[in-house]
Amino acid sequence: MKNDHVTMRDIADRLGVSSVTVSKALNDKDGVSDELKARIKEVAKEMGYRLNTAARAMREGLTYNIGVVIPEQFTNVNHAFYLRVYQHLASQLESYGYSSILHILSMQDEEMVNLPRIYYEKKVDGFIVLGQIKPSYIEAVQQMTVPKLFLDFYQEGAAVDSIVTDNFYGAYELTSYLIREGHEELAYMGNIYSTSSIQDRFLGFYKALLEHRIPLQPDWIIRDRDDHGTLIELELPASMPTAFVCNCDQVARYLIEKLKKEGYRVPEDCSVVGYDNDIFATVAEPHLTTVEVDMEMLAKSAVKAIMKKVNRPDTTIGRTVVQGKIVYRDTVKPINHPEKKNGER
Amino acid sequence: MKNDHVTMRDIADRLGVSSVTVSKALNDKDGVSDELKARIKEVAKEMGYRLNTAARAMREGLTYNIGVVIPEQFTNVNHAFYLRVYQHLASQLESYGYSSILHILSMQDEEMVNLPRIYYEKKVDGFIVLGQIKPSYIEAVQQMTVPKLFLDFYQEGAAVDSIVTDNFYGAYELTSYLIREGHEELAYMGNIYSTSSIQDRFLGFYKALLEHRIPLQPDWIIRDRDDHGTLIELELPASMPTAFVCNCDQVARYLIEKLKKEGYRVPEDCSVVGYDNDIFATVAEPHLTTVEVDMEMLAKSAVKAIMKKVNRPDTTIGRTVVQGKIVYRDTVKPINHPEKKNGER
DNA sequence: CTGAAAGCGCTTACAG
DNA sequence: CTGAAAGCGCTTACAG
DSSP: OOOTTOOHHHHHHHHTSOHHHHHHHHTTOSSSOHHHHHHHHHHHHHTTOOOOHHHHHHHHTOOOEEEEEEESOSOHHHHHHHHHHHHHHHHHHHTTTOEEEEEEEOHHHHHHTOOOHHHHTTOOSEEEEESOOOHHHHHHHHHSSSOEEEESOOOTTOOOOEEEEOHHHHHHHHHHHHHHTTOOOEEEESOTTTOHHHHHHHHHHHHHHHHTTOOOOGGGEEOOBOTTSOBOOOOOOSSOOSEEEESSHHHHHHHHHHHHHTTOOTTTTOEEEOSSOOHHHHHSSSOOBEEEEOHHHHHHHHHHHHHHHHHSTTOOOOEEEEOEEEEOOSSOOOOOOTTSOTTOO | OOOTTOOHHHHHHHHTSOHHHHHHHHTTOSSSOHHHHHHHHHHHHHTTOOOOHHHHHHHHTOOOEEEEEEESOSOHHHHHHHHHHHHHHHHHHHTTTOEEEEEEEOHHHHHHTOOOHHHHTTOOSEEEEESOOOHHHHHHHHHSSSOEEEESOOOTTOOOOEEEEOHHHHHHHHHHHHHHTTOOOEEEESOTTTOHHHHHHHHHHHHHHHHTTOOOOGGGEEOOBOTTSOBOOOOOOSSOOSEEEESSHHHHHHHHHHHHHTTOOTTTTOEEEOSSOOHHHHHSSSOOBEEEEOHHHHHHHHHHHHHHHHHSTTOOOOEEEEOEEEEOOSSOOOOOOTTSOTTOO
């Protein structure tokens, strides 16, 4: 006997108790005998009772929803990435009794600085904003009178609570790995003036070089895109390195194709590593050694933070960093330096 | 002066009117002078008023939310597709004053037949379910006492309201195009026992052949995956066709790689077409001629249907079909038959 | 252990 | 054109 308009009172009437008692029982609160509680739950199920969240929301002033904002202006590839992040966020939120509402921010709304309607309709208790968005929009987000948190976003100076992946350290570890494998002639591929994450990855790369006193060759910093982010024709350097560290998998794959065309074998003649472990990592032939962000960790931290902020709105968490891990595949070949004295490095 | 707890009454008090009048003004209802209405809206904005949807929801019995369910068990590629569908759904829903809540159905929940929590918490007025899901889950969805609609799903016998893309007609058109370009030796690539959409595409292919009295060669129906859907090693037929119609872009790309390895040039020696226009269509080299679903149309039909069902729960729409369109790229070469008499076909 | 009362913020009749 | 009253379904004090 399913009815869509079963309320607590209906259950109460059926059992000859009050709706207060039903509420207590269904919420596992004190003040109801175990016996009655069990009976109430049984009848609730039988009658197909479903909680009316709207009523609870009005009473408590909480919607038990978090808005997740993803800017549209990402390629399909990143879409897949962000969708997986969303999935992790949703499942983390669920463990707090929360649901998540995905809002895809259209380029137009971003441009016009239109905040999500769910904000104006008080449909959420807070926002998690993913990815890089325009400063003007960030500012508007900051003006919202609800808790908010930025994910995978970094902007100098902006005093925002954010959780970012550790681009710097990831690239550092990946480069260090190459060096441990004997590579000393290393190029970085990416427009280092383009985005903050490309920059950070470059700096991690550079740090690994510095640590091993390997000089940074200007010729081996290779542009992969123009300043608008559109990929450009790659130019191989006059003198070739033994390994390329690419700022992302897509470019790594692109480079591999280029290398093959020019007659280089990967990894025999030339090692290549990517970053992100997205679809291009396995589209590339051979499959890329790359870095993957620990997405579950990312989501866990984010949800924990936003929950804290919902409960105590004055909480600030600052900038939190989540580490990645290297995924070893088939694009790195060890190099031996038999001519070198042992332990020279 | 932003305050997060501004209510209609606050606005009313400020202006010395009643909250009823404020409600009417903000909802553009009759019964308020234009002058007062304007003034109320002004003050509302000034005070940073945001509608409390929960209160409206309780009153009206509508949440103005639609749940969109996407099964997790899809590859990254399909994820991108479904995310775009979601995006279109969301923007269509917005035009009805609705928000959308994305629920990604985990494989575990699908297996255990756990309905989304948003259902049990009455957070949505209806559901749109995307993609192919297990019969047991479908059945549970059918039991839900809210309107629901299936998208891109088809199951024989299930009396569900669904909107599907026209696999049959799309493949028919694509194949007809090849035939118009002079191809008469055509192979279909796909396990025709695997999924309903692969089957339908095959049948569309077959219909085009029938129409032109081109015999169907059993050797030219080539398996691309096992019955679990995992791609297998492709085997080229002993005698080669002039064109391959592949059931999806991913396999088309896979085939092109294979052909290249075996020394065939695409499209010079062999034309290839895909289906879906997903990322593989442009990852493939050369870029694929393929079929794209009219996603906006799909979303528009879906939202229109679910809105109708929300307003009149007894509405049924049955099975609605949305057409696709061919995207012309670089994998088809016209064939001339100079030996043929003019107009023979 | 159980329940009557009040209130969350809105909207819909209805009365003036 | 404007407003007082009632009610949507719940939960939180409070009283018994």
